[in-house]
Amino acid sequence: MQLNKKVKVEQGAEQKIIAAARRIFQRKGMAGARMEEIAAEAGINKALLHYYFRSKEKLFQVIMMEAKGQMLGRLHPILGSDAPLFEKIELFVESYISFVTENPFLPGFILHEINRHPEKLVNEISSGAKRPNLSKFFQQVETEIKKKNIIAIQPEQLFMNMLSMCVFPFVGRPMLQTVLNVTDKKFNQLLADRKKEIPVFIINSIKR
Amino acid sequence: MQLNKKVKVEQGAEQKIIAAARRIFQRKGMAGARMEEIAAEAGINKALLHYYFRSKEKLFQVIMMEAKGQMLGRLHPILGSDAPLFEKIELFVESYISFVTENPFLPGFILHEINRHPEKLVNEISSGAKRPNLSKFFQQVETEIKKKNIIAIQPEQLFMNMLSMCVFPFVGRPMLQTVLNVTDKKFNQLLADRKKEIPVFIINSIKR
DNA sequence: GTCTATAATGAGATAGAC
């Protein structure tokens, strides 16, 4: 009895569609993506898209839900952990940059789509992923300030700085690379270096 | 002889169109924008758009060129000036945040559109604005490192950190505001505070 | 210059054969 014979290497049509839709939607957004293009990318026919996912909107929802879950799902496990503050910062930066390196279009995609629909609040966060909770991290920051281990800083500002430095270089890559006038290779190296550089930069800034 | 009688308050159709196109394109992107919508926003007729600008593509080019010029044009005058490094950082952050506060959708717009067209290199930078030149700034950083006034840091990393912290909170506002769970008012306050907070954060980090 | 009406095209969705 050999079940799932072709599941591994040669994925089913549904999975091929999702993979293709992910690539196209993330690069071009809902409005810019074409069902035709997604079908081609998946190596199948346009009609088949509608067979598996009734409409473009439905297919988009699948991709968007997955995306939000990935972006926000990483926050809580790390920031809510019991690791000491400096270690936590290192873990967070390392983890987030690794993730975005694998999914460079994901942040820009989410942000663009949210801007397009100011009405739909972001609150339906992946309608399943637990709402990110930063309170643990914030408390930790406050505690370290009281203990005079770090300088006074609003935890919100610290978090913004951290996330900004991790994510923006990916979202803004084309602009940055042009302005810095560096090759792909060199830019990739800069990005990789940031896993170590950002924690140092942050900790230098806040420690007493 | 009163020339330009109505130029001030009541702008001509062409200017009304550009202003409307700016708002719509920046929020929804090329693919998401509708000529109908731009016409309505400008308080005129759809056909008139085509009278002034032959096509949607042409109108888009106008807006995009302006946008790139604004984003990149601010770099050189500040970073290329003769101000001392720390002062320059303060000036840059102050100026860039002020500008993005006035044009919150501009960075996301440019970044999204560049992603949609990986083919067209960004090199045609506003086809008129002088190519941003960071060499002065970079030299200054190197000098201060040699003089042991600041710690060793790659100038590129410093610049990325600076720009990231200034721009990302605007691009990622919806996400950040959800995660931080704060009101519009509070978030605006955080953004305003950053004009002072970021320079302190950066200088704390790099100064010896 | 500005409008209304309409043509032309692009793209999502469905029908029906295999």
Added chain:
DNA sequence: GTCTATCTCATTATAGAC
């Protein structure tokens, strides 16, 4: 399940009156 052919509608673009 998968395809080809087709329908339908939204949207860009033009024609032509005023």
